Amino acid sequence: MEHQDLLNGLIRLHVLHHAVEGELYGQWMIEELARHGYKLSAGTLYPMLKSMEKKGYLVSENRRDGRTARKFYRATPLGREALQIARGKVRELIGEMME
Numbered sequence: 001m002e003h004q005d006l007l008n009g010l011i012r013l014h015v016l017h018h019a020v021e022g023e024l025y026g027q028w029m030i031e032e033l034a035r036h037g038y039k040l041s042a043g044t045l046y047p048m049l050k051s052m053e054k055k056g057y058l059v060s061e062n063r064r065d066g067r068t069a070r071k072f073y074r075a076t077p078l079g080r081e082a083l084q085i086a087r088g089k090v091r092e093l094i095g096e097m098m099e
C-alpha cells in the first residue's frame with residue numbers, strides 16, 4: 001500500500017477502535033479497512049495485530065467460528081486508555097488540519 005508508514009498509525013487506531021467496541025479477527029479487519037480505502041494484506045495486518053498484542057493493547061483467544069478456527073482480538077484496559085488519549089489527539093489534529 002502507498003504511504004504505508006505514514007498511515008500505519010491511523011490503521012492501528014482503527015484496529016483499536018473496533019477492538020474496544022467488540023471482538024475482531026484478521027480477515028474481518030482486512031475487509032473493514034478495505035471498505036475505508038486501505039488495501040492491506042494479511043502479511044501486513046497479522047504482524048501488526050501481533051505487535052499490538054505484545055505491547056499490551058490487545059488480547060487474543062483462539063476459537064472456532066463454525067468450521068473455521070480463528071484468533072479473536074479485543075482491547076485490554078491499556079488499549080482502552082490509549083484509545084481515549086488518541087481520541088483527544090485526533091480531535092485536535094483534525095481541528096487544525098481542517099481549518
Ligand SMILES: [Zn+2]
Nearest residue numbers: 014018032036
Ligand atoms: Zn471501521
